[in-house]
Amino acid sequence: MDIFRANTKELVWMKAIRHLINTPHKEDLNILLELTDIYATDELSESIREWYSREIVNxxxxxxxxxxxxxxxxxxxxxxxxxxxxxxxYLEDYDNYLSTINSNKSGTYAERILRGKKANSEECYPLLKLVERLTEHRTNSNYNRLCYEVCIDYGDAISINRNDSLTMGFPCLSHLSFKIDAHNNTLNLTALYRSHYYVTKALGNLYGLCRLLAALCLESGWEAGNLVIHSTYAKFDPEGSTRKFCEKIKTMEDSNEFD
Known part of the structure; x- marks a missing residue:
């Protein structure tokens, strides 16, 4: 298991990218990213983000x-x-038109975070419930600290125990676990990915998860703690980006920017 830590989204991401490029098949199992400041940005992170948008996205x-x-x-x-x-x-727009978009045919992460299914298939609203529970915990020290979980994969895509036929595709993000550190007054988030594409998705995922954690903290009064992403399978993709990433990594190494 390899763990990569940094205080900005871009740097922790590039550390993992550097690792994946140097693996035999540009893939690995059980990579952990630990982001220690979900709000932090600096000149290096801005330069990485601008480079990524210009040289990779475009x-x-x-x-x-x-x-x-x-x-x-x-x-x-x-x-x-x-x-x-x-x-x-969001759910109104999802039901009216977002669900008809081809890329959303199996659902969206936002929809599953906002509207889930109980064991009896009854609808529930995970984000609303999280805010309610997190707010209550602030005024009740005896409140259960281990009840802030959101299951993204609730069975209609890849779960074997639901006898599904699909074995690939959405959702790659499987679970969100929020933990309160009452000693430091912080709310921390661990996101579990069953499969994770690091060139095309991981940096955007970091931004989305940071915004989710920041919103929950704002709504419930906790301070933001660490964000941890556990990629049980991580892949450098697409292969054609290797040269540009190698050049960028070499420049960062020469400037001691990974230190």
């Missing part, structure tokens, strides 16, 4: 960072202090 025809981030936390629907508005408006 030349490879892949989704921009914002588009990928919005699959997890669609910013345009968020009104601080009003998760109910986000839930109502």
């Amino acid at each position: 030349t490879r025809g892949i989704y921009p960072i914002e588009t990928v981030a919005d699959t997890i936390f669609p910013n345009k629907y968020y009104r601080p202090g009003n998760i109910q508005y986000m839930t109502d408006r």
Whole structure:
């Protein structure tokens, strides 16, 4: 298991990219990214982000960072202090037209975070419930600290125990686990990926997960702690990007920017 830590999204991502490029098949099992400051940015992170958008997104025809981030936390629907508005408006748009888009045929992460299924298949609203529980915990020290979980893969895509026929595709993000550190007054997030494409998706995923954690902290009054991503399978993709990443990594190494 390899663990990569940094205080900015771009640097922790590039550390993992450097590792994957140097593996025999540009893939690995059980990579952990630990982001120690979900808000941090600096000149290096901005330069990496700009380079990625210019040299990778624009030349490879892949989704921009914002588009990928919005699959997890669609910013345009968020009104601080009003998760109910986000839930109502996004789910209304999802039911009316977002669900008809071909890339959303199996669902979206945002839809599953906002609207889940109980064991009896009854609808529930995970993000609303998370805010309610997290807020209650702040005024009740005896409240259960281990009840802040969101299951993204609730069975209609790849779960063997549901006898599904699909073995690939959505969802790659399987589970979100939020943990309170009452000693430091922080809320921490661990995201579990069963499969993770690091060139086309991982940086945008970092942004989306950071926005989700930041929103929950704002709504419930906790400080933001660490974000950990556990990629049980990580892949450098697409292969045609290798040369540009190697050049960028060499430049960063020469400038001691990985230190």
